[in-house]
Amino acid sequence: MEHVPPPAEELARLDRELTELDARRAQLLTRRAWLLAALRPPAPAAAPGWNPSAWGAPPAGRPGAPAQPWGHVPKRPSAPRGVQNVLLTLGGLLLTVAAVAFTLVSWGSMGIGGRSAVLTALTAGTLTAPVLLVRRGLAATAEALTAVALALTLLDVYAVHAVAAPDTDGLGFTAVASAVLAALWTVYGLALGKLRLPLPAAVVLAQWPLLLWAWAAGAPALVVGWVLLATAVLDGTIALYGRGAGARVTACVGGSVMGFSALVVGLALSVTASGPLAAVAPGALLLAAAAAALAGAWRAPRGFARAGGVVGGLAAVAAVGGVPAAAVPDGWMVLPYLLCGLALTAVVRTRLPGSAAHGVLAASGAVVAGALVWAVPPVATVLLGPVTLLSDVWAGPPEGFRSALGSTLPWTELAAAPVVSALMAVLLGAAYRWWPTLVRIAGPVAVRRAPDTGGEPGTPQSGGAASHGVGAHGRAGSGALWSAGAGAAARRPSGAVLRGAAGAAAAALGWAALLLAGAVLDVPYGVAVGGGTVLVGALLVLAVRSAGSGRGASAAVPVTASAAVPVTASVAAVSGAASAGLLSLASEGASYAVFGVLAVLFAGAAVRAGDAVPRAVFSVAAAVGATVLTGFAGRSLDLAPHEAAPLVLLVPALTVLLGARLRRDPVALPVELTGALGALVAVGAAASDGPSSALVLALCGVLAAGAAVRPERRRVAGCLAVVLFVVATWVRLAASEVSFPEAYTLPVTVPALAVGVLRRRGDPEASSWTAYGPGLAATLLPSLAVAWADTDWLRPLLLGVAALVVTLLGARHRLQALLLLGGAGLASVGLHELAPYVVQVAGALPRWLPPALAGLLLLGVGATYEQRLRDARRLKDALGRMR
Template identity: 55%
Template sequence: MRHLPPPAEELALLDHELARLDARRLQLLNRRAWLLSVLRAPAAPAPPPAPAVRPYVPAGPFAPVAPPAPARGTQNVLLVLGGLLLTVAAVAFTLFSWGEMGIAGRSAVLAVVTAGALMAPALLLARRLPSTAEALAVLALVLTVLDAVALHAVAAPESDGLVFSAVASAVLAAVWTLYGLLLGRLRVPLPAAVVAGQLPLVLTAWAAGASATGFGWALLVTAAADVAVVSWGRGLPVRVTAAVGAGVTGLFALLIGLGLSVSAGGALAAVGPGALLLAGAGVALAGAWRAPKEWAVTAGAVAGLASVAAVGGVLRTGLPWEWAVVVYLLCGLALLPVPRLGVPRPVGRGVLGASAAVTGGALVWALPLVAAAVLGPVSVPADVWSGAPEGFRGALGQSVPSGSAASPVVLAVVAGLAAALHVRWPGSLPEKGWRVAAAAGAVVLGWGAVLALLAVADVPYAAAVGVELLMVAGLLALAVRRGPDGVAQAARVCGLVGAVSVGLLSLAAEPATYAVFGVLLVLFAGAAVRSASAVVRPVLAVGSVLCAIVVASAAGASLGWGAPQSAPVVLVVPAVTVLLGARLRGTTVAVAVEAAGAFGALVAVALAVTDAPFLALVLGLSGVLASATALRPERRRAAGYPAAALFVAAAWVRLAASGVSAPEAYTLPVSVAAFAVGCLRSRRDPAVSSWAAYGPALSMTMVPSLVVAWTDSGWLRPLLLGAAALAVTLAGARLRLQAPLVLGGTVLALVGLHELAPHVVQVLDALPRWAPPALAGLLLLAVGATYEQRLRDARRVRESLGRMR
């Protein structure tokens, strides 16, 4: 069965074969010519070697053979340079040598040179010299401009320069257009005519002293003519030039209309600019109808924006600026049905883009008020329970922007639009993701609209707190009911942000604090129970625990207690989390709840840090809670070590608070008992770490004794502590126990440093000042010389410690 390639591949194959045949034919013709010369001249020199013909070896199955490209670069350079020199000569002649000739000579020169320059391209085109003809055509166009300048200087020197320039540019545009149409193979005259056509109306308006509106109309009519050329012009260069001209002149016309419309003081003053903007929108639509896809989208967007500016500029007169934003927003939303009116799809997309741009601008204007309503209560914690303000604005401070009365309306309108897109207009949102995004946007904007309304209306403080609490409850309920989709995520985020905002807002008054955080505690706990998401439930559970910590802290303050006295009350929350962790064992919620409880313990420690007795009590109670957590096998390692550390720290703080000068009398019995317990545990479980078995017992006595020894000027305590540390170190090395070795060695080194410190200071005082730097340098050199050996030694020490238990 014969395989037939697709038409495109077969065409490429034929082109390759024809190119190869042409190359072979050229070689044979050259050979034939040489042979004829040999036959006609017997004494001809030896034949030259025949040019090698490369065999047809395509790079791919249908790789093209590159045809020999004509060397046109040199020709183009020569033509450009020649035309440029002739143009310079013509300009120099017109500017400097014109006055030396009489009227007859001037006329003759103008007629002969211009006529010759205009006729020469036609003759060159007939002789198939298009490049030379193009260069002389450019010279001819320049000469016509110079002729116009010379004509004004000779025939009408007293006439207005602007009027003459307007007439001359119109005549030149007409002449160049006719010339380009007659000589259709030339590429320069028609684009040059389009460029010249940008000037007549603008220069005429300038000469007539037209107003800004007149200038706008002149530019817009020019843009309309350019659009016509773009739609029906001949040749790509002409259409591209006209498109650029339409973009420039039309943009300036629309900017003039927009400036006049915004600054208009009344409806009548805004009608003229509005008409200019509407006409500009019509021109943009006319150009978009037959434009390529990308240009059609841009033109549709420009038309939509111009229409909004035109209609909104008239309707907004007499209104404050904040309400003018609402007018422009409504005008932008009125563009939404346009794509359903039968316009081309790219144009409809551009119009929808214009509507979205207007809506986005209105939202950007309205969002600062929402941000003030959310972030304003951040300043409240500096004045906790200073008294409830009269209104909501008083609780927000100076963060409410002025002139934002229409912000709730803007937010509500856009929220309603998003809800309508989700519910009533599913056909306008082809993908489900966009419909969900619209619903999520409606949730966020609706929440922001309510906050903005509370700030604008300056509702009473209690009403604002109640409304925000109700919104948090509604958002959390919506998040729980919707499940894991975009709407639920938006509701959840807004609910959490709203909870933080209303919580900070409630700190202004004591009753509000208890009411708000109590309700939030219940809401978060209920949402955590009802939520089905394994990621969301821990977050809600943590929020509930944090609210409980705030309530516990507030309870101590309400009883008139200071921060240290309130710390034990705060520990009630970690105690509850320990029980909940045991009940919710093996779930992610349990980990989150216990972590939040640990944070509550840190809060209690921070509250009690200024009072040593209460700090010791809080540390001891925290150790009890950690020990209770460590009773569970899965938490033994995570909570056991902190429990031991908390007990030891509590003992140290208690001793320091009691002013004990001989802590060994208190710590040594505890250390002996702890050491006995550690020995029993080590015998029952040989794999237990030495830090868990002997670390608490050793540190219980050695660390407080070390602290006292550093402040003791006698010799007995350091001697006894050093001897004990030496014994512990040797025992750890002998029994291969890491904790005794590390603790004993550290204490021994510090005791020795304490004893040597006075003598070292005396020696350093006796040495000259250059000696310490010199000794340091020698030490660095020694360490550097034995760097690798030191690394090996350190590695061996680390491995030895790692093998200990």
């Protein structure tokens, strides 16, 4: 039987084969280009040269001639055309300067006849000369004279106004002159099609007649907006149907500027309208702009069509939404715009071209995103506002939810924020629930774009439906279809990813809507605390159920798509739990209730969750909640922080027992680390009292020793237990003001060293740190601490002798622990004895000498840096070879 692979495997195989075909095609095209270069006739003689960093194929040569090396670039003289352009530009510039000087300076010394003759002769000559030059093939010279003629026509306009019509309005005269010059240069450019300057100049001149006319007439802002829009429409027509790339590019730039200005005018008038009727006229302007943009997008190339769709969609939203927005209070203005933005999605059922439709959909997304961004600050305030309660825990419940937040936000102006979030949550949740139906509704847009193989099976985004649509239009064969589909799948997210994003966004927005509703309505404190806790429970249920339902998903569905909803719900649950917990700190009873319920909820979610990561997150959250409860117990019993510290160790003890129960489960390590952090909190709380600190450290050592019973924790937990026991002993000795710690440490050191000797005899490979380290440290370190505060000579002497003996034994038997501990003790004793003399010498030296000596030391170290590195490596290797 023939094996039929599943669709996901077949799609991956096709993608690999298409990639190999693309690579082979690129290789063949490169070889073809090299062969074409080799078959070209030889270039003109050039000076030999060799550029080893140049690229390209070897240049062609005469038959039989030696091949030039690759990268050979012949030297060419300066291009004659470039020199010609420079000369013509300078000549035209000088003629223009001369004409300006004549018009401004010498004009008044001539009679009316002379003036007319000079103007007529110069203008006619500069306009006629390019015609003759073009016929003779001198296009560059004709372009230069055309530029001069353009400048002369502008000067003619100025001269006519200054002499013939000095009393006319300057703006009106300029508007008429701009229109006349635009028409003149349009006819001139169309007559001389080979010249590139006249038509762009005509387009530039055409930007001003209507605008200057409106300005001269004192037209209101709305009329100015219509004038700008009419100019933009003219520019768009030229950009689509005009002759010459220069004229089209100029018209495109001008239309963009004029259209943007018209939209700004219309939007400003619509937003500031005093009522719905006042917003109708600006809305008509914006609607006309939207219609013009979509009409241009119908005939424009793909990129411009998409931009036109975006502009048209945004303008339509501003036009239609501005009318009801002018009738509602300020806090609700965003809602009409959001509804209009959502209505733009109906473009999927129209006959608008695909690129323009995608632009309209992008505009809809931009409006929705803007509305959601507007709702972000109040959500952040609701989540982070309860942090202010940390300064006064259990001070009493506030009057309402807003009082607990301590924020000055204008909540009355944010009344629409929960409605916006809830509306988007409902729509995205519906899209997540009925995704296949939504894809079928969006079929026309899916068919009019490149097929997306990542869509749902059986929908227009899948390969089969897309191939049917393309085949009906007869535009592509099956091979081209599959190639386009593979490329589209690599560039665009699949339908499963989009559906997962919709579900995740719906969960997050629904949670945010409920939080905002409580703040906007200013619910009582108890309702806010209880509602926040219940909301955390609902999010945990959603996270656990969504993760469970996604376990049986198809292998073709990406993991990120199936995990989007549970991950979002888990993050929201943790964030909401932190906010609810902080909010409960205003009341003692609320604190116990909220943290107790949260600990139970997260523990239950950890038990029901299937994957390791959410289980670990929920377990850590439950441990944190339990740790906070133990802290509350100490506060309720009126215990000082150092007295309540042992209570905090209850949760670390439970985490040790739970770790022993879980063994190698992935959740065990995060839970035990959380317990370790709780123990660290207990140590910090007891630090202010010596006996309590020693007790807490000893209890932590017991917990670490209990964890060290397990083989997988023995190495780390065992060392930690030893350190904690030793530190607890030192702290207790210091708290008891013991002046002779050796009386307590030597009885521990001697048997510990004896046990170490026996360990080394039974296992010669055992580390010296394991055998002798704890015993030596138990005496050396406390004695060093006391010796630094001892003014007598006997203890430093005895300690120094002992450290010297330990150092020599370590060097003799190559024991790393003895060598390092003894050497560190000997160096510390030596510094203690030298310290008074160093202080005396430092006081007697000039103040400039220590910095100078430090600078010389740094110079010496820098000069021998490499040698010091080699010495350090040798020392490290020598220590590493010791036991």
